[in-house]
Amino acid sequence: MGTARTVSRLLALVRAAHIGPSLAVTTIAAAYGASIGLPAPRVALVAAAVLTGQLSVGWSNDLVDVERDRRAQRADKPFATGEVPVRTGRIACAAAVVLTVGLSLACGPGAGGLHLGCVALAWGYNLGIKATAWSWLPYAVAFGALPVVVALSDPGTAVPGPLLVVAAGLLGIGAHLVNALPDLAADEASGVRGLPHRLGERRAARLAVATLAGASVAVALGAAEVSRAAVVVALFAVAALALLALVTHGRTPFRAAVGIALVDVCLLVLA
Numbered sequence: 723m724g725t726a727r728t729v730s731r732l733l734a735l736v737r738a739a740h741i742g743p744s745l746a747v748t749t750i751a752a753a754y755g756a757s758i759g760l761p762a763p764r765v766a767l768v769a770a771a772v773l774t775g776q777l778s779v780g781w782s783n784d785l786v787d788v789e790r791d792r793r794a795q796r797a798d799k800p801f802a803t804g805e806v807p808v809r810t811g812r813i814a815c816a817a818a819v820v821l822t823v824g825l826s827l828a829c830g831p832g833a834g835g836l837h838l839g840c841v842a843l844a845w846g847y848n849l850g851i852k853a854t855a856w857s858w859l860p861y862a863v864a865f866g867a868l869p870v871v872v873a874l875s876d877p878g879t880a881v882p883g884p885l886l887v888v889a890a891g892l893l894g895i896g897a898h899l900v901n902a903l904p905d906l907a908a909d910e911a912s913g914v915r916g917l918p919h920r921l922g923e924r925r926a927a928r929l930a931v932a933t934l935a936g937a938s939v940a941v942a943l944g945a946a947e948v949s950r951a952a953v954v955v956a957l958f959a960v961a962a963l964a965l966l967a968l969v970t971h972g973r974t975p976f977r978a979a980v981g982i983a984l985v986d987v988c989l990l991v992l993a
Contacts, residue, residue, distance in 0.1 A: 734800040740780035771825035778818035833874035857916030865894025885944030892937035899930035927975040934982040
């Protein structure tokens with residue numbers, strides 16, 4: 723019984739770290755590193771730094787909001803429901819921060835300093851920026867900087883061009899909007915009113931599609947290593963998904979925006 727309870731608590735702790743987005747960002751960083759020729763040990767080091775940073779951001783998000791989530795009766799928040807003690811969350815978050823600092827600096831001063839700056843900005847989002855009209859900014863900066871962090875981790879690797887940085891930043895804004903869409907009502911009830919909440923579901927979905935489509939165009943223009951045929955197919959798919967998002971209602975625009983984001987990620991990695 724004790725073992726089952728421990729496993730259940732560990733799974734809840736992992737869930738509290740917003741593990742889906744955390745793994746997604748880590749996978750993008752690792753895939754991009756492999757695509758630009760980083761040695762496998764360097765890819766693993768960068769991925770570890772990104773993952774621990776993401777875990778610290780995810781846990782801090784729910785720890786900062788624990789009282790608000792309790793008042794809103796958020797059943798999907800393990801710290802608020804008591805599935806995981808807040809003290810356990812704080813210990814895990816502190817450990818993740820220590821690991822993030824060590825692993826980031828091991829990537830080199832340039833990559834490490836930039837990555838730690840991005841993590842600090844993400845913490846700023848958790849501590850208040852997310853409830854303002856500037857909620858998109860940490861996502862834009864952090865996503866835009868991610869390819870640069872990966873490249874700087876290896877001294878012999880060229881830094882990505884401005885178009886790819888812009889594409890990654892737009893992808894970040896789109897990810898913020900898409901990630902917020904399913905939880906708009908719950909966030910509103912808990913007092914969070916970032917840009918997506920101020921726009922409303924329909925306009926936020928349209929802006930997500932626009933920014934993600936813009937990312938597609940930017941990465942296509944800067945994708946020197948991707949065949950023209952692949953770029954044409956990708957842009958055609960993006961156009962079709964964007965049209966689908968604009969003429970439908972309900973969950974379909976959200977799913978279409980996720981589809982565009984996946985196309986963007988593939989193009990970014992291949993670029």
